[in-house]
Amino acid sequence: xxxxxxxxxxxxxxxxxxxxxxxxxxxxxxxxxxxxxxxxxxxxxxxxxxxxxxxxxxxxxxxxxxxxxxxxxxxxxxxxxxxxxxxxxxxxxxxxxxxxxxxxxxxxxxxxxxxxxxxxxxxxxxxxxxxxxxxxxxxxxxxxxxxxxxxxxxxxxxxxxxxxxxxxxxxxxxxxxxxxxxxxxxxxxxxxxxxxxxxxxxxxxxxxxxxxxxxxxxxxxxxxxxxxxxxxxxxxxxxxxxxxxxxxxxxxxxxxxxxxxxxxxxxxxxxxxxxxxxxxxxxxxxxxxxxxxxxxxxxxxxxxxxxxxxxxxxxxxxxxxxxxxxxxxxxxxxxxxxxxxxxxx
Amino acid sequence: xxxxxxxxxxxxxxxxxxxxxxxxxxxxxxxxxxxxxxxxxxxxxxxxxxxxxxxxxxxxxxxxxxxxxxxxxxxxxxxxxxxxxxxxxxxxxxxxxxxxxxxxxxxxxxxxxxxxxxxxxxxxxxxxxxxxxxxxxxxxxxxxxxxxxxxxxxxxxxxxxxxxxxxxxxxxxxxxxxxxxxxxxxxxxxxxxxxxxxxxx
Ligand code: HEM
Numbered sequence: 112x113x114x115x116x117x118x119x120x121x122x123x124x125x126x127x128x129x130x131x132x133x134x135x136x137x138x139x140x141x142x143x144x145x146x147x148x149x150x151x152x153x154x155x156x157x158x159x160x161x162x163x164x165x166x167x168x169x170x171x172x173x174x175x176x177x178x179x180x181x182x183x184x185x186x187x188x189x190x191x192x193x194x195x196x197x198x199x200x201x202x203x204x205x206x207x208x209x210x211x212x213x214x215x216x217x218x219x220x221x222x223x224x225x226x227x228x229x230x231x232x233x234x235x236x237x238x239x240x241x242x243x244x245x246x247x248x249x250x251x252x253x254x255x256x257x258x259x260x261x262x263x264x265x266x267x268x269x270x271x272x273x274x275x276x277x278x279x280x281x282x283x284x285x286x287x288x289x290x291x292x293x294x295x296x297x298x299x300x301x302x303x304x305x306x307x308x309x310x311x312x313x314x315x316x317x318x319x320x321x322x323x324x325x326x327x328x329x330x331x332x333x334x335x336x337x338x339x340x341x342x343x344x345x346x347x348x349x350x351x352x353x354x355x356x357x358x359x360x361x362x363x364x365x366x367x368x369x370x371x372x373x374x375x376x377x378x379x380x381x382x383x384x385x386x387x388x389x390x391x392x393x394x395x396x397x398x399x400x401x402x403x404x405x406x407x408x409x410x411x412x413x414x415x416x417x418x419x420x421x422x423x424x425x426x427x428x429x430x431x432x433x434x435x436x437x438x439x440x441x442x443x444x445x446x447x448x449x450x451x452x453x454x455x456x
Numbered sequence: 457x458x459x460x461x462x463x464x465x466x467x468x469x470x471x472x473x474x475x476x477x478x479x480x481x482x483x484x485x486x487x488x489x490x491x492x493x494x495x496x497x498x499x500x501x502x503x504x505x506x507x508x509x510x511x512x513x514x515x516x517x518x519x520x521x522x523x524x525x526x527x528x529x530x531x532x533x534x535x536x537x538x539x540x541x542x543x544x545x546x547x548x549x550x551x552x553x554x555x556x557x558x559x560x561x562x563x564x565x566x567x568x569x570x571x572x573x574x575x576x577x578x579x580x581x582x583x584x585x586x587x588x589x590x591x592x593x594x595x596x597x598x599x600x601x602x603x604x605x606x607x608x609x610x611x612x613x614x615x616x617x618x619x620x621x622x623x624x625x626x627x628x629x630x631x632x633x634x635x636x637x638x639x640x641x642x643x644x645x646x647x648x649x650x651x652x653x654x655x656x657x
Contacts, residue, residue: 208493217627218501220492270625272494320627392626411570411622413562418555420494425486428496430557 181227181357183349186259188279194262201274201420203347209420210354211268212373214303214310217320222354229309229353236359240300240380243291253359254344257281261348262341264364266371267403267437273417278362279345284336292332292380299335300385301328301361302377322388328372329385329399330363331446339364339442342375365439367401398456402447403437407456459528471532475539478506479546496554503550504623506543508616508634511583514540515613515641534590537609541587544580572622579615582608607652610645613638 212222232250239245248256263277287299305313305325312319334340341362344351351357356373363370369389379385389397396410405415417433436443447455459467482502485491491498514536521529556562566573586606589595595602617638621631642649 205493213626218492219494219497223493270497272496317627317629320625321629322626408569411572413566413569416559416562418496418557425495425554428494428554428557430559430562 179227181229181352183352185349186254186279186345188259188261188345188348190261194260194264196263196265196275198263198265198275199421200263200277202422205420206274206276206346207352207354209274211270211368212354212356213320213322214312214324214326214374215354216312216318221318223352225311226353229357231353231358234358234376236376236378238286238290238378238380241293241296241382242287242380243293244289246286246290250358254350257285259344262362264339264341264362265437266362266364266368267417267433269367269369269397269401269409269414271409271412271414271417271433273419273431273433275421277347278341278343279348280341280343280359280362282338283340283342283361284338286342286378287335287380290380292336295382296332296380298381298384299330299332300377300379300381301330301372301375302326302379303372304374304376321392323391326372326388327386328361328370329387330370331384332380333446334363334443337443337446339439365403365436365443367397367403369397370401400447400450400452400455402443402452402456403433404435404452404456405433406435407453457524457526459526464528464531467528468532468535471535475510475536475542478502479543496550499550500547500555503543503547504620507540507547508620510536510540510543511613511616512634512637512641515609515638519641519644537590538587541583544583548576548580572619575615575622576619579612579619582612582615586612604652607648610642610649610652613642 208223209219210222211219212226215222215225234250234253236248236253237245238247259279259281261277261279263275265273266276267273303324303326304310307314307324310324312322313324330340341364342359343356343362344359346352346355351360353374356371356375359375360373361371361375370387384399387397387399389401390399403414408414414433416430419429419431421428434440482491482499486495486499491502514533517529517533517536521527552558552563556566567577568574586609589598589602589605598605617631617634620634621628624631
C-alpha cells in the first residue's frame with residue numbers, strides 16, 4: 112500500500128486519479144480488516160505487519176472485497192402518495208448487502224462482493240414478440256424514456272425473510288403499451304443478461320448453485336398489466352447497484368422475490384407460458400405463479416410468518432405474520448378469482 | 457510413532473486453538489459488520505459447517521491413528537467430539553434466537569413437519585447424548601453399554617450430511633461432497649458397523 116488513497120463507500124463519482132480495480136485495498140475494507148485483527152486481540156501483531164500482508168491474511172479466510180464500489184447516479188422522480196408505505200424502510204446498507212443473485216454466487220453476501228465491477232454500459236433491453244412495435248432501449252433511455260416514480264414496496268423472499276424497499280422506476284404496463292401487446296398474447300417472458308465473463312455464477316456450477324442460465328421469468332399479460340408491476344431502475348433515489356439488478360429489474364411485490372428478475376436484457380410477449388428458472392429446477396417447490404401465500408407452505412419450511420429485516424442489530428429483527436399476496440390483495444386478488452392457489456402455487 | 461505426554465498436551469492445545477479460532481473469527485466478522493448486510497443466515501451456515509467439519513474431523517482421528525500407528529491420537533477424540541457438540545449447539549441456538557426469534561411454536565411445528573429439520577434434531581440428540589456421557593467417570597459406570605451408545609456416532613455421520621443436503625435450495629454440489637466423504641469414513645469402519653448391527657445372541 113503506497114501513500115494515502117481514500118475510497119469512500121457508496122459515492123456517486125469516480126475521481127480522476129482512479130486506480131484500476133484490485134490494485135489497492137479500499138480503505139474501508141482495509142479498516143474493516145484492521146478491526147477484525149483488533150477484535151481478535153491480535154492488535155499488536157497486526158499493527159506490525161505491512162498493509163498488503165494484513166490484507167493478505169484475511170484473503171486466506173476468503174474475504175475478497177478489494178473492489179471499487181460500483182458507481183451509481185442520483186435520479187429525478189416523483190413520489191406518488193399511493194405507493195408510500197407507513198412501515199419503516201429496511202436500511203440501504205442491508206438492501207444492498209443481502210441479496211439472492213446466484214449469477215454472482217449463492218451466499219447472501221456474494222453479490223455485493225463479486226458484482227462491483229459489473230458493466231451496465233452499453234446495455235440493450237429488447238421488447239419483442241407479439242407486439243406492434245418492437246422497442247430497444249439503451250442504458251440512457253432506461254432512465255429517461257418514462258417519467259420515474261418512487262414506490263416503496265414490501266419484498267417477501269421465498270426463504271421467509273422480508274424487507275421494505277424504496278424503488279425508483281416506471282410501470283411495466285407503460286412500456287408494454289408503447290410496444291403494443293397484440294390481442295392473441297397471453298404471457299410475458301423475461302430474461303437476464305448471459306455473460307459468464309462478468310457473472311462468475313454462470314461460469315461455474317459450484318458458484319451458480321446449479322441454476323440453468325440465463326435466468327428466465329414470466330408473468331401472464333394480466334399480471335404484467337397490473338398497476339403494481341414495476342420496472343425498477345433505481346433504489347433509494349439512485350440508479351441500481353449491480354447486486355440489486357442493475358440497470359433494470361422487475362418488481363412484482365405480491366409474488367416471492369425470485370419472480371422479480373434482475374438485470375433484464377429481453378422482454379418477449381408470447382402466446383404460451385414461458386419456462387421460469389426456479390420452476391425448472393424444482394417444480395414441486397416453486398410454481399409459475401409464486402404468489403405470496405401464508406397458507407401454502409414450501410415443502411421444506413413454513414410460509415406462515417417471515418423474519419422482517421429492519422433497522423438495528425442482530426436481535427432487533429421481528430417475526431411477523433405473512434399476508435396473503437404480501438398484503439397487496441386489494442390490487443391483485445381479482446387476477447386469481449378462478450384459480451386454485453393450492454394447485455397453482 | 458509414540459507421542460510423549462508433553463507432546464499430547466501441546467497437540468491438545470493446538471486442537472483447542474484450531475476449533476476455537478473459527479468461532480472467534482465469526483464473532484469478529486459479526487462485530488465488525490463483515491458477515492453480510494443481514495448476518496443471520498451467515499451465522500446459521502457458518503456454525504452448521506463448523507459442526508459438520510468437526511464431525512468429519514472426529515471420524516478422521518482413528519483412521520489416521522491406525523494408519524500412522526499413533527495410538528495417543530485416540531485420546532484427542534473426546535476433545536474434538538465436544539466441539540462437534542459445541543458448534544451444533546451454537547447452530548441451533550442461532551436458528552432459534554436469530555431466525556425463529558424464539559417462536560417456540562414454530563420450532564415445534566418445523567421439527568415435526570420438515571424432514572430436514574427432523575433429521576437435524578435427531579443428529580443433535582445423538583451428539584448431545586454422546587457429549588453428556590463422555591466424562592471418564594460416566595464411561596466407567598456405563599461399562600459395555602457405553603460403547604454401544606457411542607456407536608450411534610455412525611448414525612450421526614449419516615444423518616448430518618443428509619440434513620445438509622436437504623437444507624439447501626439448489627447448491628447440491630458441496631453437500632454431495634460431504635455425503636461422499638462421510639460414506640468413505642463409514643466404509644472404513646464397515647467391520648465394526650457390521651458387528652454392531654449384527655443381532656446379538
Ligand atoms: C435441532 C437441530 C437442528 C436444527 C433445527 C437445524 C436447522 C438448520 C437450518 C434451518 C438450516 C438451514 C439454514 C438456511 O438455509 O438458512 C441448517 C443448515 C445446516 N445444518 Fe443444521 N440444524 C440442526 C442440527 C444440525 C446438526 C446437529 C448439524 C451437524 C452436525 C447441522 C449441520 C448443518 C449444516 C452443515 C447446514 C448447512 C449449512 C449451509 O447451508 O451451508 N445441523 N440447519
